Amino acid sequence: xxQQPTSPKSETPTxxxxxxxxxxxxxxxxxxxxxxxxxxxxxxxPVPTPxxxxxxxxxxxxxxxxxxxxxxxFADFMISLIAFLFVPAGxxxxxxxxxxxxxxxxxxxxxxxxxxxxLVLVSYTAVGLIWLRQHLFHxxxxxxxxxxxxxx
Amino acid sequence: xxxLAENPELAMWGKWLGDGLGTNADGSTAGNAIFGIxxxxxxxxxxxxxxxxSKGFFLFQPLFVGMVLGIIVLVILAKTxxxxxxxxxxxxxxxxxxxxxxxxxxxxxxxxxPLYRRNDIVKKFWLEIILALIIGxxxxxxxxxxxxxLIGLDTVGIASxxxxxxxxxxxxxxxxxxxxxxxxxxxxxILNSVIIYALGDWLVxxxxxxxxxxxxxxxxxxxxxxxxxxxxxxxGSIQGSMASIAVVIISxxxxxxxxxxxxxxxxx
Numbered sequence: 491x492x493q494q495p496t497s498p499k500s501e502t503p504t505x506x507x508x509x510x511x512x513x514x515x516x517x518x519x520x521x522x523x524x525x526x527x528x529x530x531x532x533x534x535x536p537v538p539t540p541x542x543x544x545x546x547x548x549x550x551x552x553x554x555x556x557x558x559x560x561x562x563x564f565a566d567f568m569i570s571l572i573a574f575l576f577v578p579a580g581x582x583x584x585x586x587x588x589x590x591x592x593x594x595x596x597x598x599x600x601x602x603x604x605x606x607x608x609l610v611l612v613s614y615t616a617v618g619l620i621w622l623r624q625h626l627f628h629x630x631x632x633x634x635x636x637x638x639x640x641x642x
Numbered sequence: 643x644x645x646l647a648e649n650p651e652l653a654m655w656g657k658w659l660g661d662g663l664g665t666n667a668d669g670s671t672a673g674n675a676i677f678g679i680x681x682x683x684x685x686x687x688x689x690x691x692x693x694x695x696s697k698g699f700f701l702f703q704p705l706f707v708g709m710v711l712g713i714i715v716l717v718i719l720a721k722t723x724x725x726x727x728x729x730x731x732x733x734x735x736x737x738x739x740x741x742x743x744x745x746x747x748x749x750x751x752x753x754x755x756p757l758y759r760r761n762d763i764v765k766k767f768w769l770e771i772i773l774a775l776i777i778g779x780x781x782x783x784x785x786x787x788x789x790x791x792l793i794g795l796d797t798v799g800i801a802s803x804x805x806x807x808x809x810x811x812x813x814x815x816x817x818x819x820x821x822x823x824x825x826x827x828x829x830x831x832i833l834n835s836v837i838i839y840a841l842g843d844w845l846v847x848x849x850x851x852x853x854x855x856x857x858x859x860x861x862x863x864x865x866x867x868x869x870x871x872x873x874x875x876x877x878g879s880i881q882g883s884m885a886s887i888a889v890v891i892i893s894x895x896x897x898x899x900x901x902x903x904x905x906x907x908x909x910x
Contacts, residue, residue, distance in 0.1 A: 544757070546751075573869060579828075580832050593795065596794060597802075609864065611785070616774035
């Protein structure tokens, strides 16, 4: 691989991203370890492999064992693909058309209601709790400023 | 093709796939994945194209178009070959579809990155985040239960609707455990994603959730699973981080809350 000339003393040291195969390998190792941990949970409390994987990767990043540039590029790429990756899950409905034929309209309406209700209630609860903290406990609340910074 | 051998009516399809559309690494043609991958790509790209030329009409979201077109193609092909849609799905589409589906594993893990990018917010508001998800989900369960009863679903249907906030892999076994049908719950989880993917931007504006990035992120992650998180990442880094944490925590909250709720309302 050709070495890119990097300026030795730059003001903001932006690390070179790890090679994509290394990033994929990190994901593969985390996925493998997660798949070993997942069966340890009892059947009454299932915790699937990818959920354990998020926790492991987050822990590795938060403890600075992994740096963002080790995983960032591949992670952003996978997230940009997520809608496409769900196409087979949607097409899978073809195998369950019988269920949808009998109760399909009711189920669709309930799911539509449920989706909106979960979005609204969780959001409003969060807003309410943060408002409580702000007004009852008089703590600093600087989310708005941080959000305007981060969008740039 | 192994499965096709058991379905003589599909022999012609199998021959076409095996002879015409390439072989596996070991030279066999068993369970050839090309059709599933090819169909998924084509319907999704048609969706992207429709979305572009319609200047973003919400029903033409690529995921929704891809899903509907994919099902229509399978139904038509199944009719053409004179077999059931389910058999045709399993033998022709599933081998390829499963390969794409598998990549949801690393894609879900990838959400640790947007989560970590706003670790400052996570550290500061962790208690509010966890409480909002627990309280928000408890209230949602009540509304979903009443709505499902009102619309006239039977107890099996209601039980299948309750765990849908969790990711599919958690929601399905819980649905089965509380007397629902896992496949219906999986359908609900996919519909959640499709609805948030298609209507998310509009809903966030309509309910004025966009004013608070933490609330918006948590709501999108809960209601839309990983697809909701992808949407939230587009809205901003705080939204993306909050949606990613919501996907993880809400699944565990569903794990712990839904079975007791189901026995409380007498579903079991």
